[in-house]
Structure formats: C-alpha cells, structure tokens
Amino acid sequence: MPSRATVSRPEPTPSILPALELIAAENAAVILRLLADAEATLDSAAARLLAARSVFVFGVGRSGLALKMTAMRLMHLGLRVHVVGETTAPAIGPGDVLLVASGSGSTGAIVRAAEAAAAAGAGIVAITTDLGSPLGGLAKVTVVVPAARKQDHDGQVSAQYSGGLFEQSVVVIGDAIFHGLWKASGASAEELWPRHANLE
Amino acid sequence: MPSRATVSRPEPTPSILPALELIAAENAAVILRLLADAEATLDSAAARLLAARSVFVFGVGRSGLALKMTAMRLMHLGLRVHVVGETTAPAIGPGDVLLVASGSGSTGAIVRAAEAAAAAGAGIVAITTDLGSPLGGLAKVTVVVPAARKQDHDGQVSAQYSGGLFEQSVVVIGDAIFHGLWKASGASAEELWPRHANLE
C-alpha cells in the first residue's frame, strides 16, 4: 500500500466544477444509451423484482452501497427485501430474486453468490457492463451499462477513476426502477412514508 | 406500518424509461445550478477535506450510504477516513473534519453529531438543501443542493419520492470532490489502485 504521505498537498485550491461537469456529461451519455437500448431489460428487471417472494441485493464496495440505496427504496415500496451480509438476511430460495451489480460481471464473490442463488432456485437480475460475463450468463435479466470497468484505467470509456461511472449508473438505475414501480403502484408518497425507519 | 399486501401488482408491466428520463432531467437541473452557484463552496469543501487530519463521514439512511461511497474514494486517494458508526471509528478531535449530509439540515442524530464534533474541535462540512438550517449554522462550509427535502411531498421541487434527488446529488457531489482532488494530486489511477480492499 502506498504511504498516505504521498498525496500531494497542492497549491492552489482544488477545482471541483470541471469534475462536476465531467461527471454530469458522462452520466448523461450513459442515460441516453440506456434510453435507446435498455427499455425491455429495465422493464423486465422491474417486473421480476415486483413479483419476487423476497428480493436480495448483493454487491461489493461502492456498487454494493448503491444497491443498498435501491434496497431501502424497495422496502419503502412494501417489498420484502434483504441485503446479503446484513445480520438478519435469511436463506434465499425458490421464488426469490437476487439483484447484483458488478462492473466486470466477474467479481468472484458475486459470481459465487449468483451461482448459489441459482442453485437454490432463485432468479438473478444483474447490472453489469458486460453481457458476455459470467454474471450475464447466470442472469435471467441483464441490464447492460455502457460504462468503464474498474481496471479500465486508460480513460477511453470514462475519464473518471475506476468504476465511478458504473457505480453512479447503478444508483440512477435503481432509483428509476423504484420510481417506475412506485408510479405503477398508484400509491401516494404519504402511503409510503410510514414504512421509513422511525428509530434513528 | 401499511401491510405489504397493499402494493398493487399492476398489469401491464411497469415502465421504467420515463422514470429514467425524469431522474436524468432533475439531476441535470441540479448540476446546472451547482455550476452557477457553488464553485466557492465546493472548492472550499474539497480543500478542507484534503487538509483534515482525519475525515469522518456521517449520514442516516440513503444519504449515509451516499457518503460511504465518498468515504471509500477518499480512502483510495490516501486520506485517513472513518465512517461514524462503523466498528473501528475512533474519537473525533481537533484538526479532524466531519462531512455530513442531510436534506433538511435538521436530522436529529446528525445535528447532535455535528454539535459534538464542533465541541471536540473538529470542523464541519455539510451538504444540505437549507443554508439556514441547524447544520448550516454549525458548518464551516455548506454545499447547498437545490433539491427537495424528504417530506416535500407536493412535487414542486422534484417529482421523485422523498429525498431521492438530494441523495443522488450527494453521490455526484462526493464523486466530483474526489475527482477534483485526484486530478489536483497528480497521481495516476495505477497509483491509487493498490489501496483498494484486497480481501473480498
């Protein structure tokens, strides 16, 4: 691990607006591609989550955090949802759906979980950059995100670090799936609100 | 708590593309406003995080998950970072910075943490929709996000549910701060990569 002391302390002040513009432009481009290509997979992913007995979500690192944001919203919608690795997540089984996100589609822990879920009779919904990846092969529905993978360091797909653009896309896709399901449900915001955690 | 059984199971299939367009448009509008208004506060927030002895992040719910995404990237950059509530987070003290996010700026647990951090000699950097909120009053730097708060259910600011737009903005702002700091550091992606967790 490089020493923490190697971070340079630049004069002058870091400049954040160009970074914000870059991120906005990259996200807009991904969303345009999804609008053009992903209607069927997004609708199918949403329908499978809605029909699941229980939804389980699993990702590692920042993709996992993005999926937890999605999981919380699906709980607000009234679905039964678990995060793999949290204390009270039970066994997955037939009728359940495992929602996973992996930029490469080949993250070891996620592929193993997807294999175990499939063996237990659950369906897999995957978000990944690579339809031909192991996760793409295991999933019933694969939402393909046209973004860089973690070690695409050459900046041809994204000038952001590592899987940043992919992880931002997972947040947006999760929230779009939630929003579409919410609107289709006919429930008002006031009907969802009482499900929010009330002890913190 | 409403019964889980009240979620309607709509025919036909939910439609996700309109939701994706809505989210994209709302995010673009927020970013345009930040580009117009927030240069000084974003640069100042970044500079304070960089200069901190240790950075602590704290949010509840989805804002907290968004800040964890930021925390992970600041660790990749070589900063010393802790998430309040995780097992090994120590005491905060002089020279440290607490980064918080709260749509309303008045979430009880966050205001209490900010007060305790200020009393311990740490500086506060806040992301909120309300500069005049308690958090705005406590913070050295307040990034103001022009987005709805959790209980703005009338949809005048955002048609998304609850604080969705705010939480998406926290993800983007955190990643913009990281990207700006990274570029200012002069480090290559390959120099950051060895800091990524290597045991999962």
Place this chain on the structure above:
Amino acid sequence: MPSRATVSRPEPTPSILPALELIAAENAAVILRLLADAEATLDSAAARLLAARSVFVFGVGRSGLALKMTAMRLMHLGLRVHVVGETTAPAIGPGDVLLVASGSGSTGAIVRAAEAAAAAGAGIVAITTDLGSPLGGLAKVTVVVPAARKQDHDGQVSAQYSGGLFEQSVVVIGDAIFHGLWKASGASAEELWPRHANLE
C-alpha cells in the same frame, strides 16, 4: 485522542491466561446472580420476544454487536427480526418488541429509540445494569445484569475495562434466551439450519 504511539511495546510477551481466568471468574459470578435473581424476568423477556409481530434490536458499540448475535439466532428460530440501522429495517409499530442493551441504561441514542418505539406502540425489553435508569423506566421487562458500567473505572465491580463484563453478559443472555426458546419449540437443529444465510 491520545497518540497511537503511546501504546507501550512491552518486553516480555503479554500474558493472556490470567486475563482468561479473570474473565471466566467474573462471568461465572454474574451468571450465579442471574440464576438466583432473574428467572422471572428472563422467562418474561423470552415470552415477549416470541410473541412479537417483529423483533427489533438496537445497541451501540459492543453491546450492539452482542445484540446482533442474538438477532441472527432469533432469525434462525423463525422469528421476524430487524436490526435498527441496517438497510432494510422498516418502521416499528404496535405488536412489535424493541430489544435494547445499555450498561448504564441512559445511553442517549438508545433512550431516544426506546421512547420513539413506545410512542409507536411497541413494547421494550431492556438489558441493563440499572433498573432505576431511564431504560428501566421505559421497559416492560428489564433484565438486570450485576456488572460494571462503562465508566466504572475503579474496578470495584469488575477488573475488566469499561463495560466488558456487561457486554459478555449480553452475549450469554441472548444465547440463553435463544436456547430456551429453541428447546421449547421442539424443533430439531436440522429444522433450523435451512434458514441460515446461504449466499456468503
């Protein structure tokens, strides 16, 4: 915060067996006192957890980790269980039970959660050293542990650091409640096993 450099690096090697003997003796003494005094409260606590619509657990620091160990076992037993602060914990309400642990019985975050839970119609089961504490006042059932509180630094009740003995007791009490409920249920180990998380 004291510098990390202040930890002395002793010659010779640290000696762990005396510490193990001390912990064993202190735990044995606590359990003898519970066996003498706590039959009614332990049985009542177990009965309330079993009868709850959903069980929520909440503690901070090491007590919170001990309660998560209990929560996992109650899930294995087939109860509906949530950990306050985890992603998918919903709102608490009438018919639910909040299980809390606090050595002093006056930890701010826990007292606030217990007040909110009581206001929402849930019952409180508390594990604490102090029956006369705010938590003792809020709880339907209070299991009183004859152990030191976090800042009882004089070593009269326990020679262990801070709330160590209390936190060990929470682990043991949680496991005893589980074991008693399991035996009363008549289920075999093989019947519980399929509920264990199967994706990690």
Place this chain on the structure above:
Amino acid sequence: MPSRATVSRPEPTPSILPALELIAAENAAVILRLLADAEATLDSAAARLLAARSVFVFGVGRSGLALKMTAMRLMHLGLRVHVVGETTAPAIGPGDVLLVASGSGSTGAIVRAAEAAAAAGAGIVAITTDLGSPLGGLAKVTVVVPAARKQDHDGQVSAQYSGGLFEQSVVVIGDAIFHGLWKASGASAEELWPRHANLE
C-alpha cells in the same frame, strides 16, 4: 426456507435458567481446556497483534460479530485496526496481521481471504476448532477452541445450537487478549477512554 409459521408457540412460558446453566457450564469447560493447553498460542497471538502494522479482522456471521467486538477493543488500546468489508478498510500488506475465526476452519470466504492476505505478505492468526483445517494450515498462530462446529448437530461436544459455543469462545478469547495487552501496556482505563467513538 421453512415457513415462519412453523415456530410453535408453546404453553407454558419458555424456561431460560436451564439454558443459562448449560451455557455457563460449557463455557467453563472450554476455558479450563484453554487454560491447560493454550498458553503459548494465546500469548503468541497477542504478541503478533501488538506488533502488527495494522490489524485486519474477518469472520462471517456470528463469529464475525464476535471479532468486531475484539476489533473495537484493539482500537481502544491504540492499535490501527480495520474490519474487512467495512467501508474504509484499505488493502492488507506486509507487516499487517489478519485475525480470523471459523469454527470449521474451512469457511470458503475466510480461507480465500487468508490465502489472499498471505500472498500479500500479511501474517494470519486463526481461531478455530480444527488445527488441521485449511485455516490452521495458513496461520502463523492457531488458537484451537475445543468446541463444536456449526454442523455438529449430534450434541456430543455441545448441546447448544450450531457454533454457539465456539462463537461465545471467540468473544471471550478476544477480550482476554485485549485484557492481557492492556495490562501489559501499563495504561490506565482513563488513558484508553478518550479513544472511544464520541459521535453517537
């Protein structure tokens, strides 16, 4: 997954004292065996943790929660500690120590992490029931706990469910290592106290 409805609701009230006695007796027996057999390994484990550049802890399920209790105490002692899987845990490397616990010593995720840690130049300290297990083979120091493994359902070693006795032992061993290191350090409780998290 068995239906939640299969939990019987027994008349009369569950009886917890016999469970408490059983757990106390089983723990006492394990500790007697450790006192007789484990002096060298416990002292060596403690010395390695103290000498580590950073300590990483990793376990799954209840063993993992027990190790988080240990990790928090090692942080209070002034060591640099990370929990694998928490947001800000960096890469492990030479000079670091990975502390793991697995009843069987063959839990897939833990063995993979230990292999990766060893390949990165870190030392492994393992707590397990089986010295001849894959973890025992990877570890520099193995503390052997004479307790049942998770699927020893026949009750010959422990009448408790699954790895309960092992997990209780991990809590006690972690606290004994902490206590021994603390006493060897010569620091007072008041010197450790300021390191406790002060924002929750």
